[in-house]
Amino acid sequence: MFSFINNSKIFSITSKAPKYVFFIFVIVLCIGLIEALVLSPKDYIQSHSVRIMYVHVPSAWIAVGIFLFIGILSFGSLIFKNKNFSIISKSLAPSGLIFNITALVTGSIWGKPTWGTWWAWDSRITSMLILCLFYFMYILAWRIIEDKTRADQITSIIAIFGLINIPIIKFSVDWWSTLHQPSSIKLMENSTIHPSMLLPLTLMTAAFALFSILIFLMKYNTELIKIKNKGLDRL
Helix, strand or coil: CCCCCEHHHHHHHHCCHHHHHHHHHHHHHHHHHHHHHHHCCCECCCEHHHHHHHHHHHHHHHHHHHHHHHHHHHHHHHHHCCHHHHHHHHHHHHHHHHHHHHHHHHHHHHHHHHHCCCCCCCHHHHHHHHHHHHHHHHHHHHHHCCCHHHHHHHHHHHHHHHCCHHHHHHHHHHHCCCCCCCCCCCCCCCCCCCHHHHHHHHHHHHHHHHHHHHHHHHHHHHHHHHHHHCCCCEC
16 A cells, blocks of 8 residues: 555645645744743743743654654654655654754753753753754765665664654653753643643644644655656655
């Protein structure tokens, strides 16, 4: 089933999607910014610096989520030998890297007034830096390896090895004594974040997710055009 996916049919859908995604993204982002910068309260300890959270946390979530998805697709690519898995993974990587860097930069900006330093070799921060290095290796391998079949194999291996870092990022604040605060939002337990802060955080996460989808679609459409120019109609 995975071996016979018609590029033309996929492109007819994905080529039209960006304008709709962009429209929804702008609306959600504007609402999210108003909630985050104007309507949400300041923290009683961190004051207005807590507003960095509305960029930092969604960026970190999306960076980790995208790499997790890339790792799963890469595992499927090695097993099923399906090129579409590789193209999707390759198209997701740029937005994942952007959000990973954004999370590191905003974390440093937030750390200065909170911890008194721009950078600390905290387990959560260090594991996010390692994730960023995996993103760089993944994207670089696609660029420097001319044999695309070999590039597919090597990038898949990089992504699968990178999956080891995902649970480390998630549980680092529980496994080690760190400066980074524990998670305030928990799926299986009661969250400790106030609803007035949860709403803008949710909206900004949705906006960033839409932005990552927009970048993905543009990159994915470019890859499909390259395949079409080579005269290949099926992946």
